[in-house]
Amino acid sequence: MNGSIMPFAIFFASIFTGNILLTNYLGMCSFLSVSKELKTSTGLGVAVIFVMATTTPLNWLVYQYLLIPFGLEYLRFIVFIIVIAAFVQLTEMTIERYSEPLYQSLGIFLPLITVNCAILGVSLFMVIREYTFLTSFLFGLGSGIGWFIAIIAMAGIRQKLKNAKVPPGLEGPGITLIIAGFMAMAFMGFSGMIAIS
Amino acid sequence: MAKSKVRKTFLEPLGKNNPVFVQILGICSTLAVTNKLQNTMVMVLGVMFTTALSSWTLSLLRNHIPSRIRMMVETMVIATFVIIVDIVLKAFYPEMWKQLGPYVGLIITNCIIMGRIEAFALQNKPMLSLVDGLASGLGYAYVLLAIAFVRELLGTGTLWGYQVLGSWWTNWSIMIMPPGGFFVLAIFIWIIRETIMKEEKA
Numbered sequence: 001m002n003g004s005i006m007p008f009a010i011f012f013a014s015i016f017t018g019n020i021l022l023t024n025y026l027g028m029c030s031f032l033s034v035s036k037e038l039k040t041s042t043g044l045g046v047a048v049i050f051v052m053a054t055t056t057p058l059n060w061l062v063y064q065y066l067l068i069p070f071g072l073e074y075l076r077f078i079v080f081i082i083v084i085a086a087f088v089q090l091t092e093m094t095i096e097r098y099s100e101p102l103y104q105s106l107g108i109f110l111p112l113i114t115v116n117c118a119i120l121g122v123s124l125f126m127v128i129r130e131y132t133f134l135t136s137f138l139f140g141l142g143s144g145i146g147w148f149i150a151i152i153a154m155a156g157i158r159q160k161l162k163n164a165k166v167p168p169g170l171e172g173p174g175i176t177l178i179i180a181g182f183m184a185m186a187f188m189g190f191s192g193m194i195a196i197s
Numbered sequence: 198m199a200k201s202k203v204r205k206t207f208l209e210p211l212g213k214n215n216p217v218f219v220q221i222l223g224i225c226s227t228l229a230v231t232n233k234l235q236n237t238m239v240m241v242l243g244v245m246f247t248t249a250l251s252s253w254t255l256s257l258l259r260n261h262i263p264s265r266i267r268m269m270v271e272t273m274v275i276a277t278f279v280i281i282v283d284i285v286l287k288a289f290y291p292e293m294w295k296q297l298g299p300y301v302g303l304i305i306t307n308c309i310i311m312g313r314i315e316a317f318a319l320q321n322k323p324m325l326s327l328v329d330g331l332a333s334g335l336g337y338a339y340v341l342l343a344i345a346f347v348r349e350l351l352g353t354g355t356l357w358g359y360q361v362l363g364s365w366w367t368n369w370s371i372m373i374m375p376p377g378g379f380f381v382l383a384i385f386i387w388i389i390r391e392t393i394m395k396e397e398k399a
Contacts, residue, residue, distance in 0.1 A: 023375045025228040029308045032221055074284060078276040078300045085269065117225040119304035124299030169390035173221045174383050181379030188374065 010135050016190040022183055027118030033182075040109075041155035047109040049144030051091075052171050053148045054124055054139030055084050059123040066181055070188055073163055080123045088113055139174055140196030153183060207330045210336040216309045217340040218389045223309035227341050228382065230300055230371040234357050237345035239293055243282040243301060245334030248310045252318040259319045271309045271314050272305070279304045295335030309337055344381050348372045 021025050029049070034044050059080050067073050092110040096103045113119060121141045126136045157179055166175050216222045230236040230312065242291050255262075262270050284302050286294040294301070304310070313333050318326040351356060352372030354362035369379050 002213060024376060026303070027226055028225045029222065029230070034372070054245040073265055077279055077283070077305055078273065079306060085272070110250060117303050120301060120306050121303055124302045128298055150363060167387070167391075169387045170383070174386045174390070177379045177383035177386070181383065184374075184376040185371075188376070 007132075007135050007138050009129070011138040011142040012193075014139050014154045015146040015149070016187060017193065019146040019184075019187050020122065020143040021147050021151060024120040024121065024186050026056060027116050027147055031115055031147075031154070033178055034159055035151050035154040035176065038152070038155040043105055044109045044113075045148035045151050047106050047113055048116065048118070048147050049141065050106075051088060051110070051113050051119055051122065051135065051145075052144035055087055055119060056122050056126055056143075057133055057137040058087060059083055059128060060136040063127060071098070076124075076127065077094070077120075080120055083117040084119055084123070087119075118143070150183065154179065203325065206264070206325055207332045210329070211348060212336075212393075215336045215340065215389075216312070217311055217335050217337055218386055221386075222312055223307040223337060225303065225307065227300070227307075227337075228344075228378045229375075230340055231345040231378055231381075232348050232352060234349050235239050235316075236296060236346045237295070237341055239286070239290070240297065240300065241334070241338035241341055243279070243286075243304055244307060244309070245281060245331065245338060247275060247278040247304055247307075248334040248337075249327055249330035250278050250311055251310060252375040253323050253330075255314050255319040255320060256323040256326035258280040266379060267319075275310055275314075287363060309333055317361065340385065343377070344385060347381050348377055350379065 010166075011129065016107075018024075021028070021031060030044065032197050055114060062079060063076060064081055067076055072079075086180070092103075092107050095107045095110075122140055125141060129139075131139055133170055158176065161175065170178070210216060217224060223244075227237065227240045235384050251271075254274050255271060258270070258274075279302065283294075284306065286297070286301060313358070317329045346356070349357075350361070351369045352369055354360060354366045356366055367376075370382070
């Protein structure tokens, strides 16, 4: 693939074929607990898109210009977590200070996100796949959108599910996992289109 | 008295307080590698090591950590142990390290570790926290190994890399692909809830 198509391929692949939730099982904890309601899911989804799209290139800069020159690659776990936590905290404070309605709809989800495995996962994938600055931004953005689509779809399905009769042992997480499995199968259908390594 | 408490702490996470079945915690990082028994074994050993030792460390420190920066300290300690796991793997099993890719690092965000520290280690003595961490790790390990067992057996007809099912076996390739993990975990949760939990209620 030549240089100009590549970034877009990565962007679309990270939304569909390499969906961070459905193919890598990242971000399951909050996915299972939050997807009960459409409104909360939307809020959390948007927050995830924002944080992923910003922290991935941020971590790329830190990795390339701080960790590699000093030979500290093995510290990347700690450093990435700190960058994510600090950035999230900063954003939360900024939003709280300047926009009350935005804080009510988005800000309250931000602290939850720090411990979301998907955010750290995207940064770690970015290192392993040796992305450039542009592709790591697109990869972060795409993964966030992919996660958003998955949780919105799941919340929509679960709202209908309230009226369905589910075997008692499967109620809650059980049936959610089965639905997630079907969604993963549906998303596998995209894999003929683009693939990322 | 003291002995029975240790016993209870050890047994609860294995059965009725299992982190995976009951609390549905921490499946994120490891479910992805359950398509091979070997990979799963390495991952759960890493998780057990981290859970046990970070519980112990934080329990030692529990009276000295200001509660405002508690989370940050916890993350640091967990990350330290995960880095140890990562470096050891990279040095002694480079092939395995390559296969696991980013998932070793993702042990940090495994909710079980943070959950046990918050819920247990910060209120209890170091040795008891070590037992609790180890037991939670074990409770988590056997569930994931069971999942990996089913997925590898049905998906490739092998166990631990050795062919066990004959040539008559048709591989269910869905099992080693992502949806298989969701289905197997859901079915496990279903079976456990229908059998064990019901008995306890009655």
